[in-house]
Amino acid sequence: METIKIVKIGGNIINNKEALDSFIANFSKITGPKILVHGGGKLASELAKKMEVPVKMIDGRRVTDEATLDIITMVYAGKINKNIVAQLQANKVNALGFTGADAQTIVSVKRPSKPIDFGYAGDIVKVNTSTLELLLNNGITPVFCAITHDTEGNLLNTNADTIASELAIAFGQNYSTELYYCFEKDGVLRNVDNPDSVIEEIDLNTYQELKNEQVIFEGMIPKLDNCFHALKNKVYQVHIGKTDMLFNQQTKHTLLQL
Amino acid sequence: METIKIVKIGGNIINNKEALDSFIANFSKITGPKILVHGGGKLASELAKKMEVPVKMIDGRRVTDEATLDIITMVYAGKINKNIVAQLQANKVNALGFTGADAQTIVSVKRPSKPIDFGYAGDIVKVNTSTLELLLNNGITPVFCAITHDTEGNLLNTNADTIASELAIAFGQNYSTELYYCFEKDGVLRNVDNPDSVIEEIDLNTYQELKNEQVIFEGMIPKLDNCFHALKNKVYQVHIGKTDMLFNQQTKHTLLQL
Numbered sequence: 001m002e003t004i005k006i007v008k009i010g011g012n013i014i015n016n017k018e019a020l021d022s023f024i025a026n027f028s029k030i031t032g033p034k035i036l037v038h039g040g041g042k043l044a045s046e047l048a049k050k051m052e053v054p055v056k057m058i059d060g061r062r063v064t065d066e067a068t069l070d071i072i073t074m075v076y077a078g079k080i081n082k083n084i085v086a087q088l089q090a091n092k093v094n095a096l097g098f099t100g101a102d103a104q105t106i107v108s109v110k111r112p113s114k115p116i117d118f119g120y121a122g123d124i125v126k127v128n129t130s131t132l133e134l135l136l137n138n139g140i141t142p143v144f145c146a147i148t149h150d151t152e153g154n155l156l157n158t159n160a161d162t163i164a165s166e167l168a169i170a171f172g173q174n175y176s177t178e179l180y181y182c183f184e185k186d187g188v189l190r191n192v193d194n195p196d197s198v199i200e201e202i203d204l205n206t207y208q209e210l211k212n213e214q215v216i217f218e219g220m221i222p223k224l225d226n227c228f229h230a231l232k233n234k235v236y237q238v239h240i241g242k243t244d245m246l247f248n249q250q251t252k253h254t255l256l257q258l
Numbered sequence: 259m260e261t262i263k264i265v266k267i268g269g270n271i272i273n274n275k276e277a278l279d280s281f282i283a284n285f286s287k288i289t290g291p292k293i294l295v296h297g298g299g300k301l302a303s304e305l306a307k308k309m310e311v312p313v314k315m316i317d318g319r320r321v322t323d324e325a326t327l328d329i330i331t332m333v334y335a336g337k338i339n340k341n342i343v344a345q346l347q348a349n350k351v352n353a354l355g356f357t358g359a360d361a362q363t364i365v366s367v368k369r370p371s372k373p374i375d376f377g378y379a380g381d382i383v384k385v386n387t388s389t390l391e392l393l394l395n396n397g398i399t400p401v402f403c404a405i406t407h408d409t410e411g412n413l414l415n416t417n418a419d420t421i422a423s424e425l426a427i428a429f430g431q432n433y434s435t436e437l438y439y440c441f442e443k444d445g446v447l448r449n450v451d452n453p454d455s456v457i458e459e460i461d462l463n464t465y466q467e468l469k470n471e472q473v474i475f476e477g478m479i480p481k482l483d484n485c486f487h488a489l490k491n492k493v494y495q496v497h498i499g500k501t502d503m504l505f506n507q508q509t510k511h512t513l514l515q516l
Contacts, residue, residue, distance in 0.1 A: 047332075051308055070337055074305075077355075078336025079328055082405065082413055086359040090411035096361045096389075097335075101344040103354045103398055131354075134396060140361055140389060147340065153348035155340055 004033040004136070004175040007246065008164035011041035012184040014080060019243075023182070024084065026247045028091035033136040033175070035167060036095075037144045038084060039160040044068075044075045060219060064119040064157040072157050076145040085143055095141045100124075100148030101155060103131040106163065108148040108156045122148045122156025124163070127170035161223060165230040172234030179230055179238045180246055181223075187241040187254030188224070190215055198241070202256050204228065224256070231258045262291040262394070262433040265504065266422035269299035270442035272338060277501075281440070282342065284505045286349035291394040291433070293425060294353075295402045296342060297418040302326075302333045318477060322377040322415040330415055334403035343401055353399045358382075358406030359413060361389040364421065366406040366414045380406045380414025382421070385428035419481060423488040430492030437488055437496045438504055439481075445499040445512030446482070448473055456499070460514050462486065482514070489516045 007027065013019045027036065044062075048055050048071050056063040064072065081097040088095035100106025100122075108122025132142055144167070146160040161181065168179040187198040202210065207224060210216040216224060227238040239245055241253025265285065271277045285294065302320075306313050306329050314321040322330065339355040346353035358364025358380075366380030390400055402425070404418040419439065426437040445456040460468065465482060468474040474482060485496040497503055499511025 073340050074332035074336035076336070077340045078332035078334070082331050082335045082357050082359060085357070086407045086413050087411045089359055089362055089407060089409055094362055094389075095359075097355070097357075099340050099343070099355075101340060101347055101353075103393075104347055104352055131352075131393070131396065131398060134392065135361075135389075138389065138392060149344045149347060151347055153345045155344050 001174070001176045002033065003178060004035070004171050005030060005178050005180060005246075006035045006037065006164055006168045006171065007180045007182065008037040008039075008160055009182045009243070010039045010160070013182065013243065014038060014041035014043070020084075021087070023243050024087045024091055026243065028088060028093045029247065035132070035136075035142045035144065035171075036084070036088075037146075037160055037164040037167065038076075038080060039146055040072060040076045040080065043080065044072050047071050047075055058116055058118070061118060061121070061159070062157060063117070064121050066120070069120040069155060069157060073147060073155055076147055081143060081145045088141065088143065093141050094139055095143050096135060098142050098144045099155065100144075100158065100163070104128055104151070105132060106144075106148040106158070106166070107151055108158055110150060110154065110156060120154065120156050122150065122158040124148060124158060124166045127166050129170045129174070133174070161226055165226050165235070168230050168235045169233040172230075172236070177235045179227070179235055181227070181238070181240045182243040182246070183240070185242070186252055188216065188220065198252050199254055200252065202254060204258055207256075227256050228258075231256060259432070259434045260291065261436060262293070262429050263288060263436050263438060263504075264293045264295065264422055264426045264429065265438045265440065266295040266297075266418055267440045267501070268297045268418070271440065271501065272296060272299035272301070278342075279345070281501050282345045282349055284501065286346060286351045287505065293390070293394075293400045293402065293429075294342070294346075295404075295418055295422040295425065296334075296338060297404055298330060298334045298338065301338065302330050305329050305333055316374055316376070319376060319379070319417070320415060321375070322379050324378070327378040327413060327415060331405060331413055335405055339401060339403045346399065346401065351399050352397055353401050354393060356400050356402045357413065358402075358416065358421070362386055362409070363390060364402075364406040364416070364424070365409055366416055368408060368412070368414060378412065378414050380408065380416040382406060382416065382424045385424050387428045387432070391432070419484055423484050423493070426488050426493045427491040430488075430494070435493045437485070437493055439485070439496070439498045440501040440504070441498070443500070444510055446474065446478065456510050457512055458510065460512060462516055485514050486516075489514060
């Protein structure tokens with residue numbers, strides 16, 4: 001099976017022009033089919049502040065009322081997505097920007113309003129890869145922002161980590177899928193205060209042990225649950241670390257496999 | 259040759275939820291390949307005001323400084339484009355949003371800063387139809403906003419009428435191309451104060467006469483020049499009028515042909 005790389009980048013890259021330029025230059029050198037997924041970084045909150053729309057977060061997740069949905073649609077699908085597409089084109093990557101509404105690629109349902117009402121937040125129910133495969137086979141690189149739709153005309157704010165893993169699962173049917181989560185640390189750390197304490201390999205057993213020992217806790221648990229969910233559903237490998245791991249095989253990072 | 263319809267809508271539809279809903283419902287009923295091109299309407303100026311970015315227009319065209327480029331990228335490619343895509347999906351049209359940077363579809367050069375410096379304004383130099391044809395052949399409907407790129411990483415604000423005509427010209431190579439400009443009047447009027455005075459057909463000779471008689475003047479001249487430029491470059495027909503002309507053959511409107 002052909003290998004596809006699905007790469008998710010977050011705020012630490014998007015918020016920093018130098019980091020983004022460097023990432024894009026390197027991402028462009030990856031050969032073979034690839035998909036980029038980006039979050040929104042601080043820009044959405046900055047625009048909300050300028051427009052005097054209150055920013056409300058619960059458990060680290062944005063509550064998306066109608067005004068906030070407008071803002072994230074402008075920032076994620078407009079400013080961030082199209083600037084990344086233009087930069088990739090300048091680096092000879094034939095990029096094409098997507099929300100989940102585009103070509104019906106990612107369908108969600110609005111999250112139930114109980115126990116917590118997150119507003120226009122979407123939980124993914126279906127990924128359609130056919131148009132994406134057609135484009136990949138023709139040398140196009142899809143670039144997804146963190147927005148999906150419900151097929152009834154509503155855009156929905158959707159976690160970028162989940163978009164990356166659900167894309168990876170869907171591509172797992174026809175490809176050997178490698179999923180990369182790029183963030184500001186070298187990987188999952190045994191000791192959060194020691195950047196050199198990267199855990200280089202985690203499988204299901206060691207994951208359980210690390211949770212029992214409370215080495216992995218709080219915000220990392222849903223992130224790693226998401227990764228193991230992907231691995232249990234035909235994704236070949238998940239890598240977590242700084243973007244260098246994508247381009248330099250010697251870079252220390254965390255590799256997850258079953 | 260297969261027929262393709264390229265439809266441009268402007269502010270009178272985009273700024274009015276009812277008009278947009280009605281347009282989308284009707285556009286969805288058009289069978290065969292079609293492309294939608296939309297302008298930005300008043301939303302960009304409204305957002306600029308909220309963000310305290312001065313709006314500067316010269317000869318009816320926006321001067322696009324860096325802050326303004328951010329705003330139009332957010333409004334055109336984000337808010338307007340993605341909401342139209344989601345609405346089309348709800349009406350069973352498999353839409354996919356584009357700027358000219360996406361899939362390298364429309365390449366421009368930044369307009370020379372003399373005699374007037376319009377800032378990040380793009381003049382189209384190349385339209386690549388190959389990816390668009392691939393998508394159209396697979397049942398996808400491209401939806402373009404009024405942004406292109408220079409292939410060097412810069413997005414450029416580009417007149418939506420021109421995007422529509424340049425797309426039509428490029429598709430004229432392989433398709434019988436019909437270009438529709440939807441606006442708030444029933445067509446080109448012989449007397450601007452009389453909405454019933456639609457000129458139903460204009461060819462090159464009558465266009466010259468109408469200009470000589472000053473029936474056509476000011477802002478309509480560049481618009482019609484743009485239409486005749488398309489007709490001289492393999493576009494089959496240009497239609498100007500209210501959106502009803504698209505769905506009801508009996509609707510009075512202006513038909514341009516050589």
